[in-house]
Amino acid sequence: MTIKSIHGCIGCGECVQSCPCDVIRLDPSSGKAVIAYPEDCQICHLCRLYCPVDAIEMSPEKTLPVITPWG
């Protein structure tokens, strides 16, 4: 699994909206983010980069370098 853990989620849904592969959903009972379809993750990091409280932790061994326009 690419996402190692989600700690301290505030249920804002930013990761759900930013994920291009529909991997993450908000759990209706807790209101917090859960990995619904782990096999669909393409390790793009968008969920991690757009989480306002930095709750998403990715496995370093499955991490691709983040490509930014400035280098």
Add this chain to the structure above:
Amino acid sequence: MKPTRTRLAFAAALLFIGLPLLLFARAPVPSRTLLKDSLSILTILAVALLLGQFFLARTIPAVQRAFKPPRVQALHRWIGYGAITVLLLHPFLIVLPRYFEPGVRPLDALVTMLTSFDTLGVLLGLACWLLLLLLALTSHLRMRLIKRFRISYRAWRGFHALLAAGFTGLALWHAIELGRHTGWLLGGFFALLAIAGIALLARLYLPERHRPAPQAEGLHI
């Protein structure tokens, strides 16, 4: 055996700095960048030291005897102002690392965080922040408030204790709901400190008739 200053200071450092740091290190969460982990440590130490304030509030006679009341009061004041400053900055410190990373902008992250009203943890956090601000302001302006509302210093202290106990309860709840490191270990440890501190405070402010009789030691009739 009488507790000496060194022994008391060592016990306090162990309880309010050493143990929280150990439990932070043992928390089952992945470590992050140096900046993020340093900010987490700063916040955890601020909470631990703020909980330690209960034990500097005339609740332990041995501490008052060993360090003398004016010195204990000064320590209480400066630890309080320091820890409160860190905790008032807590929402901003959470988004600070975003300045150095790609992705969401710090201000956007802050706005999203502060407007996630559907989450209990966020609402608790907002309530704690306001209570903490009130605690800081009423502490700083205590002499003016006492004069303005014509209350006794003891009544102000009771109000201060009530505010501190209320803040502590909500803050622990918030930390257990959302804290990355406040699992069973650190959360349980903080809860124990809070219960012990609030119990000591309650004992101090109980009406006279509920208090235990003074010890006969030193009375020569």
